[in-house]
Structure formats: structure tokens, C-alpha cells
Amino acid sequence: MKLVRYGAHGNEKPGLIDKDGALRDLSEHVADIDPYVLGREGRARLAAIDPASLPEVEGTPRFGAPVAPVSKIICVGMNYARHAAETGQPVPAQPVLFMKATTAIMGPNDDVVIPRGSTCTDWEVELGVVIGETARDVSVDEALAHVAGFIVINDLSEREFQLEHGGQWVKGKSCDSFGPLGPWLVTIDEVPDPQNLHLWLEVNGHRYQDSNTSDMVFGVAKLVSYISRYMTLLPGDVISTGTPAGVGLGLKPPTYLRPGDVIELGIDGLGRQRQQVRAHPADASAAR
Structure with missing residues (x-):
């Protein structure tokens, strides 16, 4: 479904x-x-x-995030070897975990708002895992039985906030509009192998990210098992499983989003997103 x-x-x-x-x-x-x-x-x-x-819905209504409520979003860093290399980081021995605030969640085609004063807003296409059954310290073999399905995520990131404002990465990951989810949740029975999904992202028609989930350092089952050791995963929780190479931070020179840019991204079988980028109202007023 x-x-x-x-x-x-x-x-x-x-x-x-x-x-x-x-x-x-x-x-x-x-x-x-x-x-x-x-x-x-x-x-x-x-x-x-x-x-x-079921009644057919006429027209083309807006899609929201395909699941609600979400009690937490757990993100995985450096989970593609080439992405770790482009950011100058070693491939981790264990999954790198951080959180994204649920207030960042929005629909798959809603506008992305660059945070006030930001010059380093970046893109990241990721496979999202939606939990269906409560998971506490589950084994790798049991892990997928706790998954409801999969979604597309754009794990938007403000690199200055993330890397230069001290503390953990969460400040650079949690700005409003930094969590587009969807367009739909594809139930796990329709995804034969979550470790063989093509994912891609373009900005203004230029393809920056083009990879496959087979390149993950830690696969979906391992991540669900590993995370559930440290916290209880509840139905509706989302795991954002990491991004492949091709983010703006890793380009030479680094390239970041600007007002007017259009982001398009997708994962085969899971749909695609399209976001227009706009300035924060305070910055837009100052520019006039």
C-alpha cells in the first residue's frame, strides 16, 4: 500500500x-x-x-507528511562511505546517531525556508524507515518485523549551525521546514529489499546525488536493532538512514541553497519530492 x-x-x-x-x-x-x-x-x-x-479524491491536493504523530526522528550520520570521505570523516565503526526536531517536519512539496542569516543550507536525500511496532532492544533478525514501511526524506542541514555553533549536530538539522517527508509511506510488504533502492537528488535540474542503498555502511535491519538498544522506538517514529555522496558541503567549492532554487529528489518505488527554496521573511525584508 x-x-x-x-x-x-x-x-x-x-x-x-x-x-x-x-x-x-x-x-x-x-x-x-x-x-x-x-x-x-x-x-x-x-x-x-x-x-x-473508496471515494476518489478530485484535483491535486497538497500532500502532507504521510504519518502523524511522529514522537521522534532519529538520524544516522556518515552511513555511506563516499559521503564520509567527501566530508573528511572516517567510516564509523558504529552508527552515528543524532536527532532532528519534529517541528522540522513538513509535506514533500512544501517550500523550504532558509533560516535567518543562513549561508550554508544544504540538501540530503535519504531513505526513511517508519516504525510500526514498538521496538526495545530487538535483534537484527527481528528488526524488520517492527517496520511499517519506507518514505523519502530530504534531511536538510545548515552546515554553519551544525559544525560551527558548538555542541551537537541537532542545531543544524532542526530548523523549520528541514524535514520534508513523503509523498507517501510504502508499506514494507511492497519493498522486497530496502538495501537495493536507487536514490537521487537534483537542484535546478543538476543531479548532485545518485546512489543506491546497497552502499550503506549499516543497513536498515542493523540500524533498527542498534537504535532500539539505546531507546524505545514507537509506532510512527522515523529513522533517517543517512545520505550518499553529493551534498553541497562536499563540493569544491562548497555549494549551498539560495532563494529561488528548486530541489527535486526521489527513491525508486517510494515517490519523489519537489521543493521551492525561499528566504526567511526577515532576510527577505532586509533585501528589499
């Missing part, structure tokens, strides 16, 4: 994408794409519904 949330920000409704690509409304069956839906039993109930019996 491809599960979605659509409509105006803060008033999204649950839906699914049928086999013909049509948007169908799920409101008569569930209140939202939430922990009740994401577990094995919830997914089985939805899978039993004939999509043709």
Missing part, C-alpha cells in the same frame, strides 16, 4: 494511492495515518479494503 495524508497543513486527511495512481480517501475507515494504522493489525485491516470502494 501507498498511504498518504492530504489537504491543508494541520487539516490533513488519510488516504491511499491505488494501483492506477488515483488518490482514494480513507476517512470513513481511519482517523489518520497514525500508530493505530501502522502496526501489523492496522495494516492488515487497510489491506483488506478494496481501493475501488
Whole structure:
């Protein structure tokens, strides 16, 4: 299944994408794409519904993040060897973990807002893992049984905030609009191998990132198991599994996002995102 949330920000409704690509409304069956839906039993109930019996949604409504609520976003750093090399870091012996604030979450095609005073806002296409069953210290062999499905994530980052403002990376990762999720959540039964997915990102039509999840240092099952050793993973939690080479920080010279830029990114089978970049209101006013 491809599960979605659509409509105006803060008033999204649950839906699914049928086999013909049509948007169908799920409101008569569930209140939202939430922990009740994401577990094995919830997914089985939805899978039993004939999509043709659901009302078709007309037009092209906005897509929101495909899951809510999200109690936490756990990100993985340096999880592609070439990305570690381009940033001058060694390949880690254990997964590097950090958090992204849930207030960064937005829809897949909403505008990206450059933070006030920022000159180093960067892009990062990533495979997102959505938890479906509570996971506490699970084994690698058990890990995928706790996954509801997968999403596309743009793990936007402000490199000056991240690297030069002291402390942990979270300050450079958590600005408003720095967490586009979606367009839909593809349930795990439709993803035969999460370690063989092509992912890419373009800015203004130029392809900067072009890789495959087979290049991950630590795969999805290892990450779910590893993270669940240190914290309980709840249904709806999101793991952002790391980005491949091609980020702006690693270019020579470094290249960062500017107002007016257009970001497009996607993962085969999981959909694509498109974001327009705009200035922070304070910076836009100062420029006039």
C-alpha cells in the first residue's frame, strides 16, 4: 500500500494511492495515518479494503507528511562511505546517531525556508524507515518485523549551525521546514529489499546525488536493532538512514541553497519530492 495524508497543513486527511495512481480517501475507515494504522493489525485491516470502494479524491491536493504523530526522528550520520570521505570523516565503526526536531517536519512539496542569516543550507536525500511496532532492544533478525514501511526524506542541514555553533549536530538539522517527508509511506510488504533502492537528488535540474542503498555502511535491519538498544522506538517514529555522496558541503567549492532554487529528489518505488527554496521573511525584508 501507498498511504498518504492530504489537504491543508494541520487539516490533513488519510488516504491511499491505488494501483492506477488515483488518490482514494480513507476517512470513513481511519482517523489518520497514525500508530493505530501502522502496526501489523492496522495494516492488515487497510489491506483488506478494496481501493475501488473508496471515494476518489478530485484535483491535486497538497500532500502532507504521510504519518502523524511522529514522537521522534532519529538520524544516522556518515552511513555511506563516499559521503564520509567527501566530508573528511572516517567510516564509523558504529552508527552515528543524532536527532532532528519534529517541528522540522513538513509535506514533500512544501517550500523550504532558509533560516535567518543562513549561508550554508544544504540538501540530503535519504531513505526513511517508519516504525510500526514498538521496538526495545530487538535483534537484527527481528528488526524488520517492527517496520511499517519506507518514505523519502530530504534531511536538510545548515552546515554553519551544525559544525560551527558548538555542541551537537541537532542545531543544524532542526530548523523549520528541514524535514520534508513523503509523498507517501510504502508499506514494507511492497519493498522486497530496502538495501537495493536507487536514490537521487537534483537542484535546478543538476543531479548532485545518485546512489543506491546497497552502499550503506549499516543497513536498515542493523540500524533498527542498534537504535532500539539505546531507546524505545514507537509506532510512527522515523529513522533517517543517512545520505550518499553529493551534498553541497562536499563540493569544491562548497555549494549551498539560495532563494529561488528548486530541489527535486526521489527513491525508486517510494515517490519523489519537489521543493521551492525561499528566504526567511526577515532576510527577505532586509533585501528589499
